[in-house]
Amino acid sequence: MKGNYNIFYTPEKQYPGMPHGEMCGDFMPFYWQGTYYLFYLYKYCVYAVETTDFVSFGQPFLVLRNGSPDDQDWHIGTGSVFAHDGLFLFHYTGFCEGNQDADGKNEQVVMRATSRDLKHWEKDTDFYFRPDTRYYGNLHWRDPHVIWNEELGKFCMLITATQKEGACLRTGCTAVYVSADVRNWEHYKTLYAPRTFITHECHDCFRMGDKWYLTFSNYSRWWETRYRVADSFDGPWEVPEQDDMFDGREFYAAKSVTDGNKRYMVGWESIREDCRDSGRHLWGGNLLVHELVPRKDGRLGVRLPETIRQSFGKVLPIETVPMQGSFREDTEGITGDVPDGFGWAALGSLEETCLFRTTISWKEGTEAVGLMIHADAALEKWCQLRLEVRHGKILMDRYNRVDGDQSYQDERPVTFHENKAEITLVVSGNIMLVYVDDVALTSRCYEIGTGTVGIFAEYGSVRCTQTQLLEQETAEKPMGKN
The missing domain is CATH 2.115.10.20 (Glycosyl hydrolase domain; family 43)
Incomplete structure (x- = not known):
């Protein structure tokens, strides 16, 4: 990492x-x-x-x-x-x-x-x-x-x-x-x-x-x-x-x-x-x-x-695995309904350097939706891209911000349109770069290994379509003229 x-x-x-x-x-x-x-x-x-x-x-x-x-x-x-x-x-x-x-x-x-x-x-x-x-x-x-x-x-x-x-x-x-x-x-x-x-x-x-x-x-x-x-x-x-x-x-x-x-x-x-x-x-x-x-x-x-x-041309497998809440898959995408709190579904395994993209939408009144990044099954370790749709902002959160670690969250204001956004996530080592439509937010997470990428919803419903997980065609190259 x-x-x-x-x-x-x-x-x-x-x-x-x-x-x-x-x-x-x-x-x-x-x-x-x-x-x-x-x-x-x-x-x-x-x-x-x-x-x-x-x-x-x-x-x-x-x-x-x-x-x-x-x-x-x-x-x-x-x-x-x-x-x-x-x-x-x-x-x-x-x-x-x-x-x-x-x-x-x-x-x-x-x-x-x-x-x-x-x-x-x-x-x-x-x-x-x-x-x-x-x-x-x-x-x-x-x-x-x-x-x-x-x-x-x-x-x-x-x-x-x-x-x-x-x-x-x-x-x-x-x-x-x-x-x-x-x-x-x-x-x-x-x-x-x-x-x-x-x-x-x-x-x-x-x-x-x-x-x-x-x-x-x-x-x-x-x-x-x-x-x-x-x-x-x-x-x-x-x-x-x-x-x-x-x-x-x-x-x-x-x-x-x-x-x-x-x-x-x-x-x-x-x-x-x-x-x-x-x-x-x-x-x-x-x-x-x-x-x-x-x-x-x-x-x-x-x-x-x-x-x-x-440069990301190698397709990696995506499989919907509901972890908490009700998630279902159809021929066009994935839908999650979590009216009473937090729920998420795993979609695939992140490589050291890879790209994930999806079009995410939500029902009116939903509190937040987004991505789970580098997550494990028990959610002992995770990062999270949150689209706080009721507050008009996106932020990056992580698992260990409790008690003695109250460092700030990375966030940006966003104007959401028609309850929908296109998300592109690039992870490479400890860096997490995300675009929500044309708004960028980059952050790091050092004390966590590669893990799962997934989707979540809080107090509402989420739907993902046009979802892809991609790796670069060639392995990481050493420095030098390529």
Whole structure:
């Protein structure tokens, strides 16, 4: 159950007590000529891995090595890659914690490297962008994200910054600088400053259809990636109605990438301390990719990338085994009636990595329906995807949240339509990724082995149709160019 090398990429197996530097995070995706180059932070340096489908990955390679404790890039932080005039440019953050409060020095500085082939990079020692204290504070100055802005006809660099004055831990803002040649940058404006968060990390900004979207992550409450919507780049930027996140509270530092047709959010799923369910969330984890789905009202949903879905082609057997309550099977599906409480039926055995999908519906007045995941017959151990239909939300629950373990549940608000939802569940190792229509919720369960997948209902009736349990066609591959 440790480590996920297929789909949920990580450069090495997870293990209890793994230190911060051994985890990977802050993926910086870049698409070029049919290949996604996923740059990421690892061991205080920048590495990259290639993929064409988010299913199989090449060997990771070193992109930028960190400097000495006296160098500005003693630790290297997040940035972005783009192409201009036959050259690839990587703007990144140079961290030197020893510089904080030192005269004439800065803890965080925007730096740059260049490449001709995306493999071999050279640091540009002439580029050194200090915090612009005319407009912003002197500490947070990182995560440069460069885009070509057709609306302005200029390159834009978004920077994680803070306002010079404001309430404690509420000065986070998005600074924008513009350039005509990507060499000389001038201040444009403070794009977004809601006086809500410590910082807005790992920005992205892009246009889909007739809307602009600004994405950022923050650690004020949880690990979380949020977004805002506007009709133009200059705003005003509005909070989407009902929900402004792409996944739950463990999906962080997501940036987008497009192949010119589809756009994906590429982030990481946080691990827990010592790989325990009761452990606190830590920085870094496994790659997690969602395909963006624009909604008619301008909000964004997500779905499983088609290439990942297509990798599951081996059909596994499904057999309805009622465990509690009244469940029956017919030629079109499975129906369960449990008017007096909880009931469930087992449907099949989960493999280490597999996909389960079904269309689930319920009668009006039903309290909750959903999936039992990694369950055993006695329900001594289990995970549960709950569609709390009367409360308009989905959540992931697990068996051992009693007495001394009262950690929170992972949940998302959902608008249910016509008492029906399409569910896709991907399990791989300790990761459980689920889509309910176009709403994602990813979680982990460390202290449990593989088990059964099933359906349940509470105080009502449930029906499942078009149900499939699938495994990938080939066994888990070792890391390497496949």
